[in-house]
Amino acid sequence: MMKQILSWFRKNPCLMPDKESRRLLLPASSILQALGGEKWFENRKNTTKTAERSVKACRTCDAREPLVTLLRCNNCKHVYYCSKDCQRSNWKHHKVECREIVAEQEKVKRLSLTDPDGAKLATDWSLWRKQPQFDILVHALGLHRDPGRGRTHILFKAAEYAPTTTKLKYKFRVVSCGVFRIKDVLRDIELIMGLNRGEDQEYVDSLFDESAGTHAGVPYIELSFGDGLQAWLSSGE
Ligand SMILES: [Zn+2]
Ligand SMILES: [Zn+2]
Known part of the structure; x- marks a missing residue:
């Protein structure tokens, strides 16, 4: 579990933006130390990648990592769900979009050859x-x-x-x-x-x-x- 939490922080360094929330949520913790202390947070930058991750959530119920493990839609590999139930209940909305995403991915694949x-x-x-x-x-x-x-x-x-x-x-x-x-x-x-x-x-x-x-x-x-x-x-x- 510890390993998972550490890797989550490394990937999402900007989700705890201020010292105060870090103090409350990571009290004098081994997590903070393992990351390299307060200094580590101060030197993090918000990049396209971290911004993308910060919006990564279950499409249906908005649950986020690391509280749940998010699974991707198998077809388009583009949207995330926390459970099969959430995926099923969202399918009627995702169906058309899923088809379009896959069509675009296939187009890219075809084009890359020619x-x-x-x-x-x-x-x-x-x-x-x-x-x-x-x-x-x-x-x-x-x-x-x-x-x-x-x-x-x-x-x-x-x-x-x-x-x-x-x-x-x-x-x-x-x-x-x-x-x-x-x-x-x-x-x-x-x-x-x-x-x-x-x-x-x-x-x-x-x-x-x-x-x-x-x-x-x-x-x-x-x-x-x-x-x-x-x-x-x-x-x-
Ligand atoms: Zn969900
Ligand atoms: Zn899909």
Whole structure:
């Protein structure tokens, strides 16, 4: 157990941001010593990796490591669950997304044989989209004024590839973005996503249904797209 806890801290150094909480939760402990004392925490940096880990939680009940062991969806290897029960109850929401993720992974695999640049672009795009960008969302949707807007409005984000930089964060530039009432742009969502006529409302509803479950956060959805990029409708809270 001790080993597990230590490795968890090494991977998530920024989840106990202040001295006070460390003092309370790791009282004069062997864990703190094994990590290298207070000094160890002071020198940690928040990176894309640690940011990604900090949002790693059971999709259904939000349980996090190290309290539970998270399992990945076997199919897309992309979302996490704490138990088979949680996975089963989430399947109706994850189904469509799972199919899209797998399709994208297969596309990357195919491209890597014939068109390495195209494969690189698709991989960068899927990584970039996954980065948490909550600040932008909160401000663009005006959630700080009225959290209810997360349910009625959507953020459209058009991006452009800028492969000159090595930092993932800057590999895509948001060239334009706009906030719209969801019901005004359902047809546009359909076109950009390549959905069948009439699938739009159902898709949007399924995204919100999911976050109406056990989570207490403010739900939102956003649509990212761009020239030569697979459009992606994502939700969260
Ligand atoms: Zn769970
Ligand atoms: Zn999946």
